[in-house]
Amino acid sequence: MNQKRKSQLRKSRYKKKSARPEYLQSTVQRETQKRKQRRRRKRFRLKPQITIGGIIILVLLIVLAGSRLFLSGTKAGSDKAQAVSSSNAKKAKGTKKTKGSKKEKDLVEMEESKEIFFEPHCVDSTKPENLISYTNIEVDGNLFENVADYKPDEDITFNVGQEYTNVDGIVTFRGNSFRDNPTYGYANMTNYKLNKLWSADTGSLSSGSAVWTGSGWTGQPLMAKWPKEVKAHMNMTEKAKADDDLVEVIYACMDGYVYFLDLRTGEKTRDPLYLGYTFKGAGALDPRGYPIMYVGAGYNSNEGTARVFVVNLLDCSVMYTFGDNDEFSLRGSLSFFDGSALVDAETDTLIYPGENGIVYLIKLNTNYDQNNGTLSINPGKTVKWRYYGTRSSTESFWIGMEDSAAIYKGYAFMADNGGNLMCLNLNTLQLVWGQDTLDDSNSTPVLEIENGHLYLYVSTSFRLGWRSYDSATIPIWKIDAETGEIVWHTDYQCYTDDGVSGGVQSTIACGKNELSDYIYVTVSKTSDNASGVLACLKKSDGSKVWEDSSSYAWSSPVCVYNEDGSGKVLYCNSSGDVRLLDGKTGKLEDTVSISDGVIEASPAVYDNYMVVGTRDCKIWGIQLQ
Structure with missing residues (x-):
């Protein structure tokens, strides 16, 4: 156009x-x-006299x-x-x-194309003012007096999730802008066994009285099969550059390092990059195939206040940082970033919500010459959106997003720390609708098109003392993405610990292919503070098909498929186990222990290789056989 x-x-x-x-x-x-x-x-009329x-x-x-x-x-x-x-x-x-x-x-x-007619709007029960007191916009440091006066230079428009990137790999948390697929290719399993192939060591990072070890929540690895022309200019080992089949695992961990590993062997493809901040989230790669990583720190360190890093993956230099001690935040000096960014390729805009309660829209002005191996950004117009909830305070129902935004067209869907699920128009920066999610929500909303209509699957966690000091109801919701109305909910009664929350900390997996009738969700602390379930629910009505009981899990489940469409589901739990189950029946196919401690991170799968990090300072490569 x-x-x-x-x-x-x-x-x-x-x-x-x-x-x-x-x-x-x-x-x-x-x-x-x-x-x-x-x-x-x-149109014209014939004369009556013919x-x-x-x-x-x-x-x-x-x-x-x-x-x-x-x-x-x-x-x-x-x-x-x-x-x-x-x-x-x-x-x-x-x-x-x-x-x-x-x-x-x-x-x-x-x-x-799965593009659908989509016209988001609120109904009486989802009017934004029911939950949100006010919003503000700042453009290049200038506060807008009237939010309605904001106009974008170009419209941000995302298509369906599967069209977010053409990169051979996994570029963001849960794979794309729908947050529905942390896998690439087919597993083609025959024996349905989990084989431990390799492990790589990570470390720990101290910050004040806190010690952060290994890989934490959400902690998903990224993967990329870089073209030969791109690798030629990277600071990789010569062996890695010469391997045309190399898939590079890129893993930001809580010890302040970003690790670079060969997917098949676990060998280093280049030296780890030390940034000195705890990285709990997954980070993100540029969906255009540009060698850029966007990764936010989840905690302050001895280096300073947490922030977002934009990293040049040719030489692992830091091109830009932002978000630290942002005066526009209504949450004080807190500036943690656990979510995973998205980039609108057409407008060259970085979209990054933060736990400081700000959504950042940054014009990157990217310049990449693949042949000469030169890469730069020159951040230009920076737009910030913030909000304040009707229940928000410094003690409870905090503002800020720890999840990752899901986006379709120009609309972002985010769940926050204060019990608000919001639909934000990214082109007008006005809220379209809001839904009450009851509690501190860390579950990333997942978009799903069913019968030509767009829905969201999401849940919440249980923050001790906000609703209860004993147990609380944790609903798994199906939401109409157009209006924000609840289609159905399936409830669990959960317990919690202070700082180690029960409920749903993970992101729901939506089944596809032969599993297309189901969703899969890990629910923590169901019968006591140590137990949990992986639940398989019907998309149609939320009824329970089966449950797998084990230690509780914060890790997000992953559906893996053979080329014929048959599917299994795997997840990691707090006992250090990886469990593989039949997606239809819940039959346990295999389980393997990879940690004496906790697995909080979420795995990613490339073909029949799975990678996940643990809290006891290991990254594991596992083959699905």
């Missing part, structure tokens, strides 16, 4: 819809209305036009049938179609 057209659409976006003034008229409806208006202008000759000519013209339509329709139907056939063959192979006519390509893309 050209710039003039973008500008026209942007201006029209803010016109109220007369029939429904409470939310904005969609682009689809506006374009439909404009097409109708153009057609009306082109001669017999004129009628004959008119009939001949109609017959001729009908013949042409029939012939073109037959050809179009043939083209469409061929395109659908090609699409089905492509799906069976699991690869993208690259040949054929432009018409075939367009039809295949249309059929494969």
Whole structure:
């Protein structure tokens, strides 16, 4: 779309819809209305005085036009049938179609696209003001007096999660902007066994009275199979550069280091990068394939206040930092970043919510020359959005996001420390709806398209003393992403410890392929402070299909699939075990112990290789057989 057209659409976006003034008229409806208006202008009327000759000519013209339509329709139907056939063959192979006519390509893309009609708006029960007292915007240090005055230079627009990146690997927490897939490729398991392949040592970091060890929550590794042209300019070992099949594991850990390992062997691909801050979150790679890592510190250190680092992965230099002691924060000097960033490729914008209660939108102005191996950013316009809740205080229901935002179109979905699930329009920076999540929520919302409609799956944890000092209800919710309304909820009664919360600390796994009817969620401290379950629930109504009982788990479950669509689910628990189960029946296929301590981190899977870190200072590579 050209710039003039973008500008026209942007201006029209803010016109109220007369029939429904409470939310904005969609682009689809506006374009439909404009097409109708153009057609009306082109219409003409036949004069009532028509001669017999004129009628004959008119009939001949109609017959001729009908013949042409029939012939073109037959050809179009043939083209469409061929395109659908090609699409089905492509799906069976699991690869993208690259040949054929432009018409075939367009039809295949249309059929494969899961883009849906989506017009978020609130209802009475989800009005933002029910939960949020006020919001503010700051642009390049200037506070906007009126939030409604904010206008973006360019619209941020995300497509479905599977189209977030073309990178061969895993670039953000739970894989993409829908937060629904921390895997790449197929596991192709035959024996359904877990084989410990390798381990690599990590360490610890002291900060005041706190000691942080190994990998913590959420702690998911990132993975990338860098092209040869990119690796040529990286500070890798020569062996790593020469290996065309190398998949690099990039793991930010709580000892202040970022580790770089060979997925198959666990060998170092380059020296660890010491940044000196505790990294609890997963970090993120640039979805465009640029060698950039975005990673936020989860705690202050002897180096200073926590912040976000933007790292050049060619030479492991720090290009930019932000977020430390941000005066715009309503949470004082706290500036932790446990969430995983997303990047809008079209506008070159970094999107990063923080536990300081600020959502950052930073224009990166990225310049990357792959052939010459040069990379730079020159951060420009910086937009910050903050909010304050109706229940917020310094003692309870804190503001701030520890989860990772899920995004579709221009809308971000975030659960916060203060019991608020929010839908934020990233282009107007106005809240669309809010839903009460009761407690300190650390579960990242997961987006899922079902029957052409967008839903969210999310849960919450149990902060001691906010709702109870004994036990509390922990719902697993299915939410209508368009309105924020609860579709269903399945409740668990959970216990908690001060600082080691019960409930759901993990992110829900949405089944696909033969597991597409189910979701999987780890619920902590269900019968006492040591126990927990992995629950399989039906997407349709939230009913329980099966449960696997073990030690409690903060680690997020992962669904893995064979090429035929058959699927298993694996998760890690607080006893140091990795458990592999049948996704339909809950049958335990295998379990392996990799730690004498706790596994809090969430695994990622590339083909049939799984990687996860432990609190007792190990990173493990496990083969799914």
